[in-house]
Amino acid sequence: MKGLRVAGLTKSFGGVRAVDDASVTFQHGRINALIGPNGSGKTTFFNCVTGMVKPDAGIVTYHDRDITGRGAHKIAHEGIGRSFQLCRVFPRLTAVENLLAAVRPGSIVRALAPARLKSDVDRALELLTRVGIEHLADVEARDLSYGQQKLLELAGVLMADPETILLDEPAGGVNPALIERIGVLVRELNAEGRTFLIVEHNMDVVMSLSDHVVVFDRGRPIAEGPPDVVRADPLVLAAYLGG
Structure with a gap:
């Protein structure tokens, strides 16, 4: 089956079960959202799926290939990319240098070298244009706004x-304004065939952007479905939306 599936995923830290026997199938080719109250296990779930943390139990499959517990770089090679809750950029590298470092992880010296591959530089500039910050290509990341x-x-x-x-x-x-820009980019990239899984607390963003919403509480999914259906679910109202 195409897409990302998780079965029985479990991860504990000490006596706390951050992810508790969670089973989820995300819709391939769609914009999926993962929501839930603080401490419900969303980021730990992300970390287990993307190889940042090794789960204690369970299986993660991508296009029916078992990727459970693989290193983050190996999972990235499977075609899964991720961002982080707190931005991870190299503050003293320019915007274009950050992208050149991203394409060759661990090779910052290569990213700064004069003999950089023209194809990589061209792609970096193309992507900076795509996200709307091409005019900041030579600005150090530390001088950019958080957005x-x-x-x-x-x-x-x-x-x-x-x-x-x-x-x-x-x-x-x-x-x-930048939230709107990010939303437009996600919709455009999804229309081009990319699947998204988004953890987000901004409910306006979730409800306007997502095709499919999964709600976590206490480390496991308690509801899923289209945004309007999830918004009205009594379990969701009790656990998260304050109903």
Whole structure:
């Protein structure tokens, strides 16, 4: 089966079960959202799926291939890219240098070298244009606004040309104009065939952007479906939306 599936995923830290026997199938080719109250296990779930953390139990499959517990770089090679809740950029590298470093992880010296591959530079500039910050190509990342850093991080994810993209709170700390820009980009990229899984607390973003919503509470899904259906679910209202 195409897409990302998780069965019985479990991860504990000490005596706390952050993810508790969670089973979810995300819709391939669609925009999926993962929501839930703080501490419900969303980021730990992300980390287990993308190889940042090894799960204690359960299976993660992508296009029916078992990717459980593989390293993050191996999962990225499968076609899964991700952003982080707190932006991960190299503050003293320019925007274009950040993208060149992203395409060759661990090779910052190569990214700064004069003999950079023209194809990589061209792609980096193309992606900076795509996210709307091409005019900042030669500006150090530390001098960008937080929203611009979010756009830069998304461009860095796209450098690897992933088929599935996981975004951890893309609207967090971002002004409304840039939230709208990120939303437009997600819709455009989805229309081009990319699948999204988005963790987000901004319910306006979730409900306007998503095709399919999964709700976590206490480490496992309690509801899923189209945004309007999830919004009205009594379990969701009790656990998260304050009903």
